[in-house]
Amino acid sequence: EADIYQTPRYLVIGTGKKITLECSQTMGHDKMYWYQQDPGMELHLIHYSYGVNSTEKGDLSSESTVSRIRTEHFPLTLESARPSHTSQYLCASSADSFKNIQYFGAGTRLSVL
Amino acid sequence: SQQGEEDPQALSIQEGENATMNCSYKTSINNLQWYRQNSGRGLVHLILIRSNEREKHSGRLRVTLDTSKKSSSLLITASRAADTASYFCATDARTYNTDKLIFGTGTRLQVFP
Numbered sequence: 001e002a003d004i005y006q007t008p009r010y011l012v013i014g015t016g017k018k019i020t021l022e023c024s025q026t027m028g029h030d031k032m033y034w035y036q037q038d039p040g041m042e043l044h045l046i047h048y049s050y051g052v053n054s055t056e057k058g059d060l061s062s063e064s065t066v067s068r069i070r071t072e073h074f075p076l077t078l079e080s081a082r083p084s085h086t087s088q089y090l091c092a093s094s095a096d097s098f099k100n101i102q103y104f105g106a107g108t109r110l111s112v113l
Numbered sequence: 114s115q116q117g118e119e120d121p122q123a124l125s126i127q128e129g130e131n132a133t134m135n136c137s138y139k140t141s142i143n144n145l146q147w148y149r150q151n152s153g154r155g156l157v158h159l160i161l162i163r164s165n166e167r168e169k170h171s172g173r174l175r176v177t178l179d180t181s182k183k184s185s186s187l188l189i190t191a192s193r194a195a196d197t198a199s200y201f202c203a204t205d206a207r208t209y210n211t212d213k214l215i216f217g218t219g220t221r222l223q224v225f226p
Contacts, residue, residue, distance in 0.1 A: 006155075031212055042117075043156075043201070043216040050212065058213075090155050099144065100205050100214060104155030 003027050006091050006105035013081055014113050021076045021108045023091030032074040033102065035090040036060060043090065049074055081112045117202050117217025125223045132189040134220040136202030137182075143205050145178055146214070147187050150199045159187075159200075192224045 004025040013019060025032070030051040035043040035058075045058030049068040063085070064078050074093075078085055088109050092102040119136045126132055136145070144163045148156040162169045162178045162185065169176045175188040189196055199221045203214040 004155075033213075035216075040199075040219075040221065042218045045213060048213065088153075092155070094212075099161055100212060101146065101158050101161060102156070102203075102214060104157070106155050107153070109153065 004093055004103050004105045006108050010109050012111045015082055017081050019078050019081055021089055023074045024072050025093045029093035029095045031094045033092045034076050037088045037090055083112045086112050119217040119220045123221040126192055127225050128194055130192055132192050132222055134187045134200050136185045136217050138204045145185050146203045148201045194224050194226045197224050
């Protein structure tokens with residue numbers, strides 16, 4: 001099992017609420033990623049980071065934002081949640097640039113009513 | 114899909130049978146990986162094959178890579194009910210930043226006892 005943790009596992013909230021999805025890893029990995037995945041569908045990269053104070057947008061446009069103040073922590077924030085944000089959010093990290101084997105958290109399933 | 118297409122989309126077999134999944138991709142790669150995802154969970158790395166390798170084994174897993182056809186296959190031999198999951202291929206295309214992976218659409222495997 002990889003040492004990467006996501007909280008909460010499930011979140012049901014109302015429209016307009018601000019939410020933060022937490023992701024932490026204890027492996028000392030510099031690279032971290034956020035993916036969005038609808039049920040039974042492929043993963044889409046929405047944010048990534050190569051290290052502290054580094055954040056980049058991914059291939060899928062997202063209204064969420066991320067921060068990387070500490071190596072081990074990569075939270076994702078939605079300022080005003082909408083039903084269209086309902087999805088599963090997966091966090092991952094990797095250490096090796098060439099192989100780029102990624103280690104995933106268990107995910108947060110978000111439902112916005 | 115940006116990069117990987119997998120087929121079949123879904124596969125149902127009996128325990129003891131072999132399961133074969135195929136992945137096609139669009140651009141040159143450094144390596145190709147296969148991941149497994151249990152329902153509602155994160156992905157787990159299974160195996161990596163480099164672009165200069167043609168075949169690789171790990172336990173009951175056998176992966177082949179044909180760079181001329183831009184395709185890969187994952188064979189699970191003597192399947193078990195516990196192999197029921199979705200399987201994704203992932204590539205780090207040379208035309209993209211090598212620190213990002215592009216995931217395929219996935220194959221949902223169901224193994225009946």
